Amino acid sequence: MSGTAPTERRSRLRQYQVQLLERMQAAKSGATESGRELGVLIGGRPCLLDLTQISEIVPPQPVTPVPLTHDWYLGLANIRGHLTGVIDLARYRQQAPGDAAPSERRLITFAPGLGFNCALRVERVLGLRKLAGMEAVAGDEFRDGEGQSWLRLDLAQLVREPRFVQVGLV
Template identity: 45%
Template sequence: MNQPQTEPVTAHAERGYRKPDATARRQRMRDFQSQLSERMQQARISTREQTSQLGLQIGPEHCLLSLREAGEIVAVGTIAGVPLTQPWFLGLANVRGNLVSVVDLAQLRGHGPTIIDKQARIIAFGPSLGFNGAVLVSRVLGLRDVAAMTLQPGPVEGRMANRYRDTDGTIWRQLDVSALIADPQFLQVGE
């Protein structure tokens, strides 16, 4: 009786090891390089986000808001007033399906009420802050590069952190939303 001949089994074959295919190795190398390139791109974007800030006009002041603290930016729609609240607490607004409390930041800072016109905007707080709030601003001025500005000496004022001077001589105040939402005055909206 003839037995079929089989090749001798090696230790590598017993463990299921096969010599890597050159095409598969090249594909894995391409995938690795692609992932590495994406990670480097994300790192560059993250660095730019740290120096790029959202420029705002709040009453007469020019302010900077970290992109990490900013959420939705919407035109001013209907704001449902809430009785027996501070004048700077405008009420509640629906921002893309989320109910947020809206504060007139200029009025809270001691300036007059913000005029609601076609340039006024509501800036919702970023979801990372865990606070369903928003501020009314006079206008959004676009992205500003803080790295191109000069840090100005002087005391830090509560909700406004650093001050910067741009190349045109305009002073920009850094709005610290984390400090704002922790401020007892901000949280006490009742009269």
């Protein structure tokens, strides 16, 4: 993409985001084949997120730190007029941070049905993946046709973890 004009890249990125949003909305309404996941990179590790558990993908927003919180709780961001807690899941899981460029980072907001107003900061969005075409390795680990290992994250389970919901230092 080195020879591509910035406006053309932005246009293609916007088109990709619109298509991805349409697919996510179709998945939530049951209009698509089940087992589609959003592939993301967190802490340098490919992960899968269930499309029904996420709301949207947004570019990084300014985050205001909140005093006396854990280091993985980055703070609050204004996303479409709503104050949203931003979580660094790699830090939460005690993983090393990935090396993605800041311009590739995105925020993935949780679906309203989870009842937890927050977003995960991911290093990169890797696109849609079909879970049915992957081999279950162990627990929440899957392997795709190219041998790539993926960790499937259950956001509904995550919001039930006492440590996750207690962002303040005790």
